[in-house]
Amino acid sequence: MLQKAISKQVSVRLKNEIEYRGKMSSVDPYMNVILVDAEEQENGAKKANYGKVVIRGNNVLYIKIEDKL
Amino acid sequence: MLQKAISKQVSVRLKNEIEYRGKMSSVDPYMNVILVDAEEQENGAKKANYGKVVIRGNNVLYIKIEDKL
Amino acid sequence: MLQKAISKQVSVRLKNEIEYRGKMSSVDPYMNVILVDAEEQENGAKKANYGKVVIRGNNVLYIKIEDKL
Amino acid sequence: MLQKAISKQVSVRLKNEIEYRGKMSSVDPYMNVILVDAEEQENGAKKANYGKVVIRGNNVLYIKIEDKL
Amino acid sequence: MLQKAISKQVSVRLKNEIEYRGKMSSVDPYMNVILVDAEEQENGAKKANYGKVVIRGNNVLYIKIEDKL
Amino acid sequence: MLQKAISKQVSVRLKNEIEYRGKMSSVDPYMNVILVDAEEQENGAKKANYGKVVIRGNNVLYIKIEDKL
Amino acid sequence: MLQKAISKQVSVRLKNEIEYRGKMSSVDPYMNVILVDAEEQENGAKKANYGKVVIRGNNVLYIKIEDKL
Numbered sequence: 325m326l327q328k329a330i331s332k333q334v335s336v337r338l339k340n341e342i343e344y345r346g347k348m349s350s351v352d353p354y355m356n357v358i359l360v361d362a363e364e365q366e367n368g369a370k371k372a373n374y375g376k377v378v379i380r381g382n383n384v385l386y387i388k389i390e391d392k393l
Numbered sequence: 394m395l396q397k398a399i400s401k402q403v404s405v406r407l408k409n410e411i412e413y414r415g416k417m418s419s420v421d422p423y424m425n426v427i428l429v430d431a432e433e434q435e436n437g438a439k440k441a442n443y444g445k446v447v448i449r450g451n452n453v454l455y456i457k458i459e460d461k462l
Numbered sequence: 463m464l465q466k467a468i469s470k471q472v473s474v475r476l477k478n479e480i481e482y483r484g485k486m487s488s489v490d491p492y493m494n495v496i497l498v499d500a501e502e503q504e505n506g507a508k509k510a511n512y513g514k515v516v517i518r519g520n521n522v523l524y525i526k527i528e529d530k531l
Numbered sequence: 532m533l534q535k536a537i538s539k540q541v542s543v544r545l546k547n548e549i550e551y552r553g554k555m556s557s558v559d560p561y562m563n564v565i566l567v568d569a570e571e572q573e574n575g576a577k578k579a580n581y582g583k584v585v586i587r588g589n590n591v592l593y594i595k596i597e598d599k600l
Numbered sequence: 601m602l603q604k605a606i607s608k609q610v611s612v613r614l615k616n617e618i619e620y621r622g623k624m625s626s627v628d629p630y631m632n633v634i635l636v637d638a639e640e641q642e643n644g645a646k647k648a649n650y651g652k653v654v655i656r657g658n659n660v661l662y663i664k665i666e667d668k669l
Numbered sequence: 670m671l672q673k674a675i676s677k678q679v680s681v682r683l684k685n686e687i688e689y690r691g692k693m694s695s696v697d698p699y700m701n702v703i704l705v706d707a708e709e710q711e712n713g714a715k716k717a718n719y720g721k722v723v724i725r726g727n728n729v730l731y732i733k734i735e736d737k738l
Numbered sequence: 739m740l741q742k743a744i745s746k747q748v749s750v751r752l753k754n755e756i757e758y759r760g761k762m763s764s765v766d767p768y769m770n771v772i773l774v775d776a777e778e779q780e781n782g783a784k785k786a787n788y789g790k791v792v793i794r795g796n797n798v799l800y801i802k803i804e805d806k807l
Contacts, residue, residue, distance in 0.1 A: 325419060325427055326447060338661070339409070339452070340615070350601060355425075355449050356631075358601055378602060378663045380631050383615070385407070387447045394488060394496055395516060408478070408521070424494075424518050454476070456516045463557060463565055464585060477547070477590070493563075493587050523545070525585045532695060532703055533723055546685070546728070562701075562725050592683070594723045614799070616753070626739060632769075634739055654740060654801045656769050659753070670764060670772055671792055684754070684797070700770075700794050730752070732792045 326351045326387065333390040334359070338383045342366050346374070348387075355381035395420045395456065403428070404457040405448055411435050413448060417456075424450035464489045464525065471528040472497070476521045480504050484512070486525075493519035533558045533594065540597040541566070545590045549573050553581070555594075562588035602627045602663065609666040610635070614659045618642050622650070624663075631657035671696045671732065678735040679704070683728045687711050691719070693732075700726035740765045740801065747804040748773070752797045756780050760788070762801075769795035 334348045336357055346362030362374040403417045405426055415431030431443040472486045474495055484500030500512040541555045543564055553569030569581040610624045612633055622638030638650040679693045681702055691707030707719040748762045750771055760776030776788040 340661070344662075355447075374664055376665045378631075378665070380657070380660045380662060381449070382451070382658070383661050384449045385409070385452050386413075386449060388443055389445045389447070424516075450518070451520070453518045454478070454521050455482075455518060457512055458514045458516070493585075519587070520589070522587045523547070523590050524551075524587060526581055527583045527585070562723075588725070589727070591725045592685070592728050593689075593725060595719055596721045596723070616799070620800075650802055652803045654769075654803070656795070656798045656800060658796070659799050700792075726794070727796070729794045730754070730797050731758075731794060733788055734790045734792070 326355075329387075329389045335388040335390060336379055337385045337388070338379070339385050340383070342371075344374070344377065344379060345390075346377075351387075352381070355384045355387065357381070357384070357387065395424075398456075398458045402459040404459060406454045406457070407448070407452045408454050409452070411440075413443070413446065414459075415443070415446075420456075421450070424453045424456065426450070426453070426456065464493075467525075467527045473526040473528060474517055475523045475526070476517070477523050478521070480509075482512070482515065482517060483528075484515075489525075490519070493522045493525065495519070495522065495525065533562075536594075536596045542595040542597060543586055544592045544595070545586070546592050547590070549578075551581070551584065551586060552597075553584075558594075559588070562591045562594065564588070564591070564594065602631075605663075605665045611664040611666060612655055613661045613664070614655070615661050616659070618647075620650070620653065620655060621666075622653075627663075628657070631660045631663065633657070633660065633663065671700075674732075674734045680733040680735060681724055682730045682733070683724070684730050685728070687716075689719070689722065689724060690735075691722075696732075697726070700729045700732065702726070702729070702732065740769075743801075743803045749802040749804060750793055751799045751802070752793070753799050754797070756785075758788070758791065758793060759804075760791075765801075766795070769798045769801065771795070771798065771801065 336344045343365045344359055344362050346359030349360050350358040357379045360376050362377050363370050364372045405413045412434045413428055413431050415428030418429050419427040426448045429445050431446050432439050433441045474482045481503045482497055482500050484497030487498050488496040495517045498514050500515050501508050502510045543551045550572045551566055551569050553566030556567050557565040564586045567583050569584050570577050571579045612620045619641045620635055620638050622635030625636050626634040633655045636652050638653050639646050640648045681689045688710045689704055689707050691704035694705050695703040702724045705721050707722050708715050709717045750758045757779045758773055758776050760773035763774050764772040771793045773791050776791050777784050778786045
């Protein structure tokens with residue numbers, strides 16, 4: 325199902341409580357995720373912008389899919 | 394047995410003490426779980442709603458099945 | 463040996479110090495355990511009832527078998 | 532060598548500092564251990580008795596073999 | 601996609617909150633990364649220079665790609 | 670190289686800062702180690718003697734080889 | 739690339755913040771490392787000398803290569 329969310333907006337919450345939102349351009353079965361036009365949020369506040377970021381799957385708590393599939 | 398719980402209501406408790414309740418639309422042997430119409434609860438209080446969330450199995454403490462199977 | 467304990471009463475202690483007691487309806491080599499008619503205990507006091515709960519094996523500290531085999 | 536210690540008295544120390552002593556009735560390469568007539572000790576004081584307990588290997592710090600082999 | 605970022609400038613954020621910036625001369629599927637002309641940063645301040653450093657992938661939180669691909 | 674150190678004196682430092690010194694009678698690729706005539710040390714002070722102890726490799730920080738090989 | 743660094747001077751930083759410097763006589767894909775003529779450093783101060791030490795790879799944060807390759 326994650327494959328169907330490719331190129332959709334997602335929020336990736338990590339174990340350290342930080343959240344990354346952006347367009348998911350790639351995801352694999354370990355939940356390694358590539359986000360483009362991403363931003364980092366902590367407690368709902370934007371902390372930084374990321375053009376392109378590759379998140380290592382073992383840090384992921386969950387991926388929330390924001391767009392309709 | 395988890396396969397029999399597909400499309401039932403479940404509560405997924407994570408190691409960080411937070412609980413997600415919703416309809417389980419998918420689960421695999423690593424306990425990667427997809428919930429739809431989910432809500433996040435902490436100490437029994439609702440904290441947020443999630444249309445669709447993919448929880449990474451290595452964070453799962455247990456899955457409680459609420460519906461009769 | 464765990465297979466012989468199927469349908470017996472067991473206590474499953476997790477790494478987070480919480481204990482689940484119930485009838486073990488299933489267990490696999492990773493110690494993923496399904497308990498039915500389970501209760502959660504902390505420091506010997508009952509905290510909650512669980513009709514059916516699937517515990518992820520990597521959280522398990524030990525399984526104590528209470529019934530005679 | 533652990534196989535030679537089967538049915539001997541051992542002490543199993545876990546990462547959480549608690550120690551279990553008993554007769555080792557089974558052990559596998561992951562150091563999953565079954566103890567019978569076991570007792571739990573913390574700082575050298577007995578805390579509880581266990582007829583039969585299955586300890587998950589990933590929690591084990593070491594196994595001390597008390598009997599001569 | 602990480603392969604396309606070889607010889608580009610990247611920032612590698614580790615789980616311990618420290619960040620390493622440099623030219624990525626190699627990366628493998630575990631996100632083991634080799635950086636050359638690297639520097640260590642904490643809270644945005646440079647702490648040390650590294651000619652060549654091999655970062656073990658299991659410590660990586662994310663890799664941010666700074667150059668255009 | 671660890672195989673060449675068999676029957677030599679070694680110190681095994683664990684992640685919990687405790688050190689075990691003794692004759693290494695066995696070691697495998699996961700650094701599961703068997704020590705005989707071992708002693709436990711913390712901050713350089715002897716805390717206990719162990720006739721025979723099997724240390725689980727995933728706890729090992731390093732093995733220092735004290736004898737010449 | 740780590741193979742090319744064999745017999746060079748390296749610094750191995752562990753997750754517990756301690757650093758070991760010495761000649762790398764061996765390294766494998768898990769970053770298990772053997773150092774000879776090694777010393778332990780904490781915050782840049784020498785704490786101990788090690789003739790020969792085998793560091794378990796899962797503790798490694800990074801390996802810095804000090805010699806030119």
